[in-house]
Amino acid sequence: MIGFAAPWIFGVALAAALTITALHFLSARQPRVLLLPTARFVPKRDARAVARQAKPSDVLLLLLRVIALLAAGSALAGARCGAQSARTSQLIVIDAAWRADSLALLSRAMSAAAVESVAALEPPVVLWVNGVSNDPGVAIAAAIRESASQAHADPSLAALSLTVVMPELVRSRRGWDAWRNQWPARIRVVRPVHAGATDTSAMAGAAFGRVRVVSAATTVGTDVVAAAYASRGVSATRTPGADEDDVVVRRETTDDATNARVTVLWPVSGVPAGWPAALPADSVGAVVATGVALVAPWVRTALPPALSDSVRAIAWWSDGVAAAVERTRGTSCVREVAIAVAPASDLLLSPTADGVLRALRAPCGGIGVPAPKESAGTSGVAAATMQASASRFRALNVTARTTQPAWLATALLVMAFVALLAEHVVRREAAGAAAS
Numbered sequence: 012m013i014g015f016a017a018p019w020i021f022g023v024a025l026a027a028a029l030t031i032t033a034l035h036f037l038s039a040r041q042p043r044v045l046l047l048p049t050a051r052f053v054p055k056r057d058a059r060a061v062a063r064q065a066k067p068s069d070v071l072l073l074l075l076r077v078i079a080l081l082a083a084g085s086a087l088a089g090a091r092c093g094a095q096s097a098r099t100s101q102l103i104v105i106d107a108a109w110r111a112d113s114l115a116l117l118s119r120a121m122s123a124a125a126v127e128s129v130a131a132l133e134p135p136v137v138l139w140v141n142g143v144s145n146d147p148g149v150a151i152a153a154a155i156r157e158s159a160s161q162a163h164a165d166p167s168l169a170a171l172s173l174t175v176v177m178p179e180l181v182r183s184r185r186g187w188d189a190w191r192n193q194w195p196a197r198i199r200v201v202r203p204v205h206a207g208a209t210d211t212s213a214m215a216g217a218a219f220g221r222v223r224v225v226s227a228a229t230t231v232g233t234d235v236v237a238a239a240y241a242s243r244g245v246s247a248t249r250t251p252g253a254d255e256d257d258v259v260v261r262r263e264t265t266d267d268a269t270n271a272r273v274t275v276l277w278p279v280s281g282v283p284a285g286w287p288a289a290l291p292a293d294s295v296g297a298v299v300a301t302g303v304a305l306v307a308p309w310v311r312t313a314l315p316p317a318l319s320d321s322v323r324a325i326a327w328w329s330d331g332v333a334a335a336v337e338r339t340r341g342t343s344c345v346r347e348v349a350i351a352v353a354p355a356s357d358l359l360l361s362p363t364a365d366g367v368l369r370a371l372r373a374p375c376g377g378i379g380v381p382a383p384k385e386s387a388g389t390s391g392v393a394a395a396t397m398q399a400s401a402s403r404f405r406a407l408n409v410t411a412r413t414t415q416p417a418w419l420a421t422a423l424l425v426m427a428f429v430a431l432l433a434e435h436v437v438r439r440e441a442a443g444a445a446a447s
Contacts, residue, residue, distance in 0.1 A: 013090065013091070013092045015085070015088040015089055015090055015091065017087075017088045017089055018088060019088075020084060020087050020088035020089075021084050021085055021088035021090075023084065024080050024081055024083065024084020024085070024087075024088070025081065025084065027080050027084075028076075028077045028080045028081055031073070031076055031077065031080070032073060032077065035069070035073045069441070071437055072434055072437055072438065072441075075430045075431070075433050075434040075437065076430070076434060078426065078427070078430040079426075079427045079428075079430035079431050079434070080427075082423045082424070082426040082427040082430065083423070083424065083427040085423050086419075086420045086423035086424050086427070089420075090419055090420075090423065091165075091166045091419075092416075092419070098165075098167055098168060098169065099168075099169060099170045099171065099172065099398060100136060100158075100161055100168055100170075100171045100172075100401075101135040101136065101171070101172050101174070102135065102136050102138060102154050102157060102158065102171060102172065102173050102174065103117065103120045103135045103136070103137045103138070103174045103175075103176070104138045104140055104143065104150040104153060104154055104173070104174070104175045104176065105117075105120075105137065105138070105139055105140070105143065105176045106139075106140065106141070106142070106143035106144050106176070106177070107139040107140060107141045107143075108141070108144065109176070109203065110139060113137075115203075116176050116201075116203055117135075117137065119176070119201055119202075119203070120135075120174045120176055120199075120201050121135070123174065123199055123201045135174075136157065136161075138150075138153050138154065138157060140153045143175070143176070143177055143181075144177065144178055144181055144182070145181065145182045145183065146181060146182060146183045146184065146185060146186035146187060147175060147177045147181055147184070147186070147187045147382065147383065148184075148185070148186020148187040148188070148189060148190045148191075149186060150175045150177070151173075151175075151186075151187065151190040151191065151193060151194050151198070152186075152190055154173050154175075154194065155190075155193060155194065155404065158171050158399070158401070158404040159404040159405070161401070161404075162401040162402070162404040162405045163405055168401040169400070169401055170398035170399060170400055170401055171398065171399050171401060171404075172196070172199070172397050172398050172399070173194060173196070173198050173199065173399070174198075174199040174200075174201055175198055175199070175200055175201070176201045176202075176203055177200060177201075177202070177203075177382045177383075178202065178203055178382060179202060179381065179382055180301075180373075180381060180382060181381075181382045184302075184382075184383060187383050191383075194399060195399045195400070195403050196396055196397060196398055196399035197385055197396065197397050198385050199385065199397065200382070200383065200384055200385045221245050221246070221247035221257055221258070222240045222245050222246055222247060222257070222258045222259075222260060222372055223246075223247045223248065223258070223259050223260070223271075224236055224237035224240060224246065224259075224260045224262065225259060225260065225261045225262060225263070226262050227262040227263055227278075227279050229279070230262060230279060230354060233354060234262060235352050235353075235354060235355075235356055235357075235358075235359050236260055236262065236277060236352070236359065237260075238359070238360065239359035239360055239364060239368060240260075240368065240372075242360055243365075243368070245372065257271065257272055257273065258271060258272070258273045258274075258275065258371070258372050259271035259273070259274050259275065260275040260277055260371070261274065261275065261276055261277070262277060262278060262279055263278065264276075264278040264280065264282070264283070264284050265284060271343070272342070272343050272344075272374075272375065273343065273344055273346065273371075273372070273373075273374070273375060274343070274344070274345045274346070275345075275346045275348060275371050276345060276346065276347045276348065277347075277348040277350070277371075278348075279351075279354075280312065280351060281310075281312040281313060281348075281349050281350055281351025281352075282312050282313040282349065282351075283313065283347040283348065283349055284347075285316060285347075286313035286314060286315065286316060286347070286349055287313065287314050288312065288313055288314075289311050289312055289313055289314050292310050292311060292312050293310070293311050294308060294309065294310055294311070295309045295310070295311050295328040295329055295330060295332075296308075296309070296329045297309070297328070297329040298326055298327070298328055298329070298334050298350055298367060299326065299327050299328075299329065299366065300325060300326035300327070300334075300335070300366040300367045300369070300370040301366045301369055301370050301373075302366065302381065303363060303365060303366025303367075304329070304363065304366070305358065305361075305363045305364050305366065305367055306363070307358050309328070309350070309351075310351060311328060311332070311334075311349070312349065312351050313349040314332070314349075315332060315333035315334075315336055315349065316336065318333065318336070321338060321339045322336055322337070322338050323336060323337055324336050324337075325337050325346065325370050325371075326348070326350070326366075326367055326370055334348070334349055334350055335347065335348040335349065335350065335367075335370070335371070337375070337376075339375065339376075342375075343375060344375035344376070346371055348371065350367070
């Protein structure tokens with residue numbers, strides 16, 4: 012099977028070859044001038060006309076020119092040969108942070124493909140991509156780039172299937188929602204939990220451990236945050252001799268020394284240390300965290316600090332301003348919350364407060380929203396098949412001009428050069444013969 016990465020280039024070369032051939036046969040030579048003998052030597056017989064029959068000349072020159080044009084055009088068009096039959100490629104995208112569990116994750120992804128009866132004639136192509144747990148949309152973008160590269164490199168590639176390994180929770184789904192319709196088939200979603208073991212990703216659970224709330228002196232016994240966590244069965248008291256707490260929520264305005272893996276600074280006033288006060292205080296309709304909105308007549312009392320790689324938002328007001336941030340401190344983190352809750356309020360006891368409370372209780376860097384799921388009816392695309400046609404990706408990489416196999420381009424260019432050199436030699440010999 013022979014194909015071209017850029018068929019139009021080969022088409023131009025073929026048209027040029029046909030044009031040269033047509034011009035070659037249209038050309039005519041002037042006959043050589045010969046001296047006629049005197050009329051007396053002409054025999055006396057009936058006069059007859061002599062008709063000339065067209066006879067091609069310089070056929071070797073024509074053949075060499077056509078070979079040079081077609082060889083050079085094939086090299087520039089990216090000729091591909093050697094593929095005998097159509098095949099299917101399977102892509103598996105996994106977060107690069109999980110390389111330590113590569114054997115278990117690949118085994119689970121391959122098992123999921125086998126359950127859905129997707130034929131895997133060749134080993135899958137595994138893409139280790141950074142940030143899949145942050146937003147799985149990067150997995151689709153990486154898969155599209157790899158698919159376009161494979162589709163251009165192999166003309167026999169007919170279809171591709173995509174498997175993405177992602178946890179139960181991700182930080183954001185904005186990228187996934189934006190890229191989802193760019194993959195023209197279903198996407199197999201696999202969770203990183205395998206039989207006989209637990210999920211090794213920090214994103215697997217919505218929260219971990221128990222929460223110990225250190226109430227302010229003015230709210231001892233009546234703290235609304237302590238009551239909210241107690242109502243959900245995760246409240247804890249200080250254990251004598253314990254070296255480390257899981258989550259400690261401090262209701263004072265200062266960050267005292269603590270051994271907690273997660274320290275939450277949630278002052279009663281709603282103004283964490285270092286946050287500028289919002290003057291005048293304005294009203295906001297809702298606070299959103301982990302994809303859940305807690306609607307209430309909130310009053311914003313402080314403005315967030317500048318965000319960076321080490322300071323990121325984990326909860327937002329409905330107008331997009333950060334309501335809580337997380338600061339990284341080595342293997343632990345500190346979260347600052349600027350949400351003022353009235354002492355007698357029951358807002359944190361409602362189910363819609365789970366988003367905020369879960370985000371503050373989650374592992375460092377592990378807060379997020381439920382990861383997307385895929386099914387034949389809810390994939391967001393018209394086709395319910397697991398395989399995407401390779402032709403959909405061939406138009407994405409218009410710069411690909413590499414021949415397959417790689418040495419084919421060199422061989423074709425050498426052939427064109429040899430043909431041009433031979434043409435020069437033939438022309439010189441023909442000119443010498445004519446002169447003699």
